[in-house]
Amino acid sequence: MSTRQNRLFAAMRPLSIAASAAVIALSAVPQAYANPHILVDVQTGQVLEHEEAFRKWYPASLTKLMTVYTTFDAMRSGQISPDTPIVMSKRAAAQPPAKMFFKPGQKLTLDSALKILMVKSANDVAVAVAEAVGGTQEAFVLRMNAEAAKLGMTDSHFVNPNGLPGKGQYTTARDLALLSVALRRDFPQYAGYFSLEGITTGTKNIPSINLLIGRFAGADGMKTGFICASGFNQIGSATRNGRTLVSVVLGTDSLAARADASADLLQKGFTSQFPGADTLGSLRPYGPGQDQVADITADICSAKGAKVRSETRDEVGRMKVQSPYLHEMDHEPSFSYAGLIPGQEDPQTDKMAKADNLGNIPVPMPRPTSF
Numbered sequence: 001m002s003t004r005q006n007r008l009f010a011a012m013r014p015l016s017i018a019a020s021a022a023v024i025a026l027s028a029v030p031q032a033y034a035n036p037h038i039l040v041d042v043q044t045g046q047v048l049e050h051e052e053a054f055r056k057w058y059p060a061s062l063t064k065l066m067t068v069y070t071t072f073d074a075m076r077s078g079q080i081s082p083d084t085p086i087v088m089s090k091r092a093a094a095q096p097p098a099k100m101f102f103k104p105g106q107k108l109t110l111d112s113a114l115k116i117l118m119v120k121s122a123n124d125v126a127v128a129v130a131e132a133v134g135g136t137q138e139a140f141v142l143r144m145n146a147e148a149a150k151l152g153m154t155d156s157h158f159v160n161p162n163g164l165p166g167k168g169q170y171t172t173a174r175d176l177a178l179l180s181v182a183l184r185r186d187f188p189q190y191a192g193y194f195s196l197e198g199i200t201t202g203t204k205n206i207p208s209i210n211l212l213i214g215r216f217a218g219a220d221g222m223k224t225g226f227i228c229a230s231g232f233n234q235i236g237s238a239t240r241n242g243r244t245l246v247s248v249v250l251g252t253d254s255l256a257a258r259a260d261a262s263a264d265l266l267q268k269g270f271t272s273q274f275p276g277a278d279t280l281g282s283l284r285p286y287g288p289g290q291d292q293v294a295d296i297t298a299d300i301c302s303a304k305g306a307k308v309r310s311e312t313r314d315e316v317g318r319m320k321v322q323s324p325y326l327h328e329m330d331h332e333p334s335f336s337y338a339g340l341i342p343g344q345e346d347p348q349t350d351k352m353a354k355a356d357n358l359g360n361i362p363v364p365m366p367r368p369t370s371f
Contacts, residue, residue: 035231035251036173037261039269042184042237042244045279048269053174054155055289057250060225061121062171062233063163065179066156067130068117070144071110072187074133082111084132085341091137092127095162099124100201107341114190115338118223119199119208126162137161148175151182152281155290165227170293173248178280180222180235180246194221194237197329201339211259211321212236214329216266222246224258228301230294236262238270245269251296254309256319263323 036052047053059066074080085107093104100122102108108116108125110132116125127137134140137160144158153175159166184191197214198207212219212234221237231251238245247265252258299305 035249035261037247037249037265038173038177039245039247039265040177040181040280041269042181042246045181045281046274047177047276047278047280047283048245048274049265050173050278050283052287052289053177053283054172054285054287056155056170056172056291056293057233058165058169058227058230058293058295059156059158059163059171059176060227060230060233061163062176062223062225062235063158063161063169064117064121064126064225065176065183065223065235066144066148066158067126067140067161068114068193069151069179069183069187070140070147071114071129071133072183072190073147075110076187080110080133082109082114084110086110086113086125086128086132088124088128089131092124092131095123095127096164098122102128102340106344108339109341112338112340114193115196115199115336118193119196119338120206121209121224123162123164127160130161148179151178153178155285163225163227165229173250174280174283176235176248177246180237180248181280183222184237184244184246191220194223195219196336197333198335199338200335202337203339205333205335207333210234210236211255211319211326212238212262212266214331214333215259215326216263217325218270219266220244228297231296231300232258234258234262236266238266240270243270251294253300253305254319256321259319259326260321260323263321263325267323267325 036055036057038050038053039048040046041048071080075082086109088102088104088106090104093102098121100116100120102124110129113125113129116122117129130137130140134143140161141158144161148156148158153171156171156175157168159169195213196208198205200206209224216238218238218240219236220239222235225233232254233250233252236247245266247262247269249258249261249265252261
């Protein structure tokens with residue numbers, strides 16, 4: 001038994017068996033990280049843990065959750081349905097990667113588009129959905145901000161539907177938690193979009209970018225995002241014994257780090273006791289960074305950042321996740337169809353899509369037992 005364990009057991013002698021078990025579980029959780037983060041119980045709204053939750057941050061592709069919420073609201077009102085054709089415009093097709101490389105005029109259903117947004121995080125499809133729902137991207141963005149205001153996202157503003165860098169686009173960990181909880185509560189019938197293991201276009205299989213899916217016990221969502229200015233971000237969700245938790249982790253330095261941090265935070269939520277009484281509604285603004293949007297480009301998109309990311313991969317490119325709560329998938333991913341409406345396929349589109357490696361995420365390698 002280690003010295004640390006001896007101290008733990010000595011300190012626990014006066015405690016009950018249940019309390020002792022809680023101490024052991026808590027001791028196994030890695031130390032809190034400095035990035036903005038928050039952990040919330042979906043059913044109660046209780047904030048279990050938070051740090052720098054009101055620090056303004058670029059939302060990157062986490063923006064697409066606001067796009068999806070606005071679209072779900074349009075579906076609820078009957079304006080649009082899962083079978084509605086989504087037509088690619090020139091503006092949509094011109095968006096930079098990650099993208100599907102669909103050509104102007106090509107069509108897919110809204111159902112396929114939503115799956116693509118969650119799994120591939122395609123910027124071209126996000127604009128096409130926005131135009132289908134709002135008429136124009138600008139009109140849709142107005143609806144996004146109106147929905148955000150109704151949800152109480154007081155420190156968020158959106159300028160596009162895909163999260164590409166744009167002046168005036170910002171959010172906070174607390175606001176993203178509000179949005180994520182609202183998605184789970186307001187639209188439970190659409191929860192399946194967030195837990196997809198992958199999609200297929202009919203010619204290409206695309207695994208989910210979310211490394212919690214299929215690798216963390218109970219994982220069922222929700223979204224990842226990256227731009228240089230915001231680093232690697234993740235909103236994770238998991239359900240165990242009927243209890244759903246949502247975690248928001250911002251500004252990590254690699255794909256593996258955001259998965260590790262999300263898994264550790266969610267595991268802590270399921271195994272620890274939290275005495276705080278704050279909810280998302282009662283949590284008051286605090287801390288630095290409320291007046292200016294953080295920009296961590298110098299740390300992320302630099303030689304130093306590239307070195308850090310290279311150290312999280314093995315010799316064949318697999319990510320070396322460190323969390324003991326993540327494991328390799330024990331089955332082949334299930335791929336749900338999300339392609340063009342039959343009859344519109346184009347070989348050149350498939351060729352261009354295969355050249356886009358942003359969606360080809362190597363399978364993670366669990367932490368060796370010697371760590």
